[in-house]
Amino acid sequence: MKVSIDMGTTSTGAPATLDLEELLATRLLVQGNSGSGKSHLLRRLLEQSASWVQQVVIDPEGDFVTLADAFGHVVIDAARHTESALQQIAGRVRQHRVSAILNLENLEAEKQMRHAAAFLGGLFDADRDFWYPVLVVVDEAQLFAPSAAGDVSDEARKASLGAMTNLMCRGRKRGLAGVIATQRLAKLAKNVAAEASNFLMGRTFLDIDMSRAADLLGMERRQAEMFRDLQRGHFIALGPAVARRPLPIKIGTVETAARAGSPKLVPLPPAPAPEDALDLILKPGENEPPPRPVVSRPSTAATADVLMQLSRTKPAVLREPEGEDAGGDPGPALNEILQEVLTDPDAAFRSVAVLYQDFLVRCRARRVNGRMLDLPAFRRKLAAARAGVGPGMDESPEWEKAMAVAADLPEDLQGMFLLLARAAMDRAPCPSDAELARARGTRSARRARGLLTYMEQRGLIACREDVYGNRIIAIPVLEWETAPGNPEAPDEAQGAGSETRDLFGTTG
Ligand SMILES: Nc1ncnc2c1ncn2[C@@H]1O[C@H](COP(=O)(O)OP(=O)(O)OP(=O)(O)O)[C@@H](O)[C@H]1O
Ligand SMILES: [Mg+2]
Incomplete structure (x- = not known):
């Protein structure tokens, strides 16, 4: 049975489809700069295929937790479990064939790597009886399979890179189909990227990412230039599950929303001494506008009055x-x-x-x-x-x-x-x-x-x-x-008087 996942439209308006069975066998790499629409694309893929295949999302930012309500994914807060617990949980995810989101947002970089590695390891090591097909979607894959050592411990990097390599290189027999997305192809370990046979390439700005993309797709550099001008939500598709020749597609709409940004906390100003605070409130400030006449209201309840005044x-x-x-x-x-x-x-x-x-x-x-x-x-x-x-x-x-x-x-x-x-x-x-x-x-x-x-x-x-x-x-x-600059140059602006710019654009 052929299952076609509807991803959006081609430039002629025809549906752009993804062959699910082929995808499970040949994996997918999505790349595009920040804001190019990768997470949106992954969401579209997850939504459209949710009823066909079990799904696991490795979610560094907690973006995908909103799938839970609409599609019944289980959200696992990685910060609340040890690595060995996560490994076991992953085993059960396979056993019971439930779709799951591993939310890593509450962990710092090193722990994100370790916890993701443990969870992926659990998926990978599942008993042979449970080798059913699963789409394993990893957003920001360069975090888990970095091409170079960062400031995390070697141990964490090895664990995480090993798990990603297993997923992409040896997962197929076990039913694991990796779908990975990255902002920076040049930051993603080569062996991990190389195992995907399908590509969706979005807007790419840096030459180094462009040439990596060209290498991977077997294109001329010149041809890869087309990735530079892509609009948000537009991708070039290539691979056995999508298109035989580079095919421009536009990703369609999604049913669930990406989680809205969490409200930002603004630190309170230091509290004034209590007597000053009272002063601040009871005495009119300089240049304070005179109070407006109070509108007469049927109720003169004190609280309502105060609230009304506050609102003004x-x-x-x-x-x-x-x-x-x-x-x-x-x-x-x-x-x-x-x-x-x-x-x-x-x-x-x-x-x-x-x-x-x-x-x-x-x-x-x-x-x-x-x-x-x-x-x-x-x-x-x-x-x-x-x-x-x-x-x-x-x-x-x-x-x-x-x-x-x-x-x-x-x-x-x-x-x-x-x-x-x-x-x-x-x-x-x-x-x-x-x-x-x-x-x-x-x-x-x-x-x-x-x-x-x-x-x-x-x-x-x-x-x-x-x-x-x-x-x-x-x-x-x-x-x-930027233009080139010496990283070791002293801070010229150090000391007094450095920031006396005219902030309001007025002179004098
Ligand atoms: N095909 C699309 N149709 C409509 N809106 C889209 C589409 N693709 C992306 N967007 C919107 O553009 C914004 C950025 O998209 P998205 O978060 O998917 O980018 P990204 O590539 O994942 O970026 P980052 O790498 O920073 O995570 C979001 O608000 C998203 O809703
Ligand atoms: Mg994203």
């Missing part, structure tokens, strides 16, 4: 430098005060909350309403200033794009990412380790390098060296790249 007292937000509604232009004053805050040599090492508090205190002393610049606006200005974005540029569409990418990153990576993005946007030399460290709020260059490695493993950036040993960093999502 949102602080005014300074979006434009003019701030017309402020009675006079507060921009220059706020600007000056922000500069004062930043000239402190230790400013780079303080949290946003502490700097904002400092800013508000200085505003009060100068009788300026500091709340004209609320915390999110302050954070944006600060991020731009720290990344060295010049006057006026912090509202350019390019910078907005970089900020949008940064917003999805863990907070401790944002500063470094924005510094790199600014350098790449301006085609300026790549920042040194010391400069990156400062952007991270640390003095440790080693730590900055560690975070660079982490970002590279996640496909967010790609580092390379020119012949002089200078570093070049590309940012595939933004399609920008």
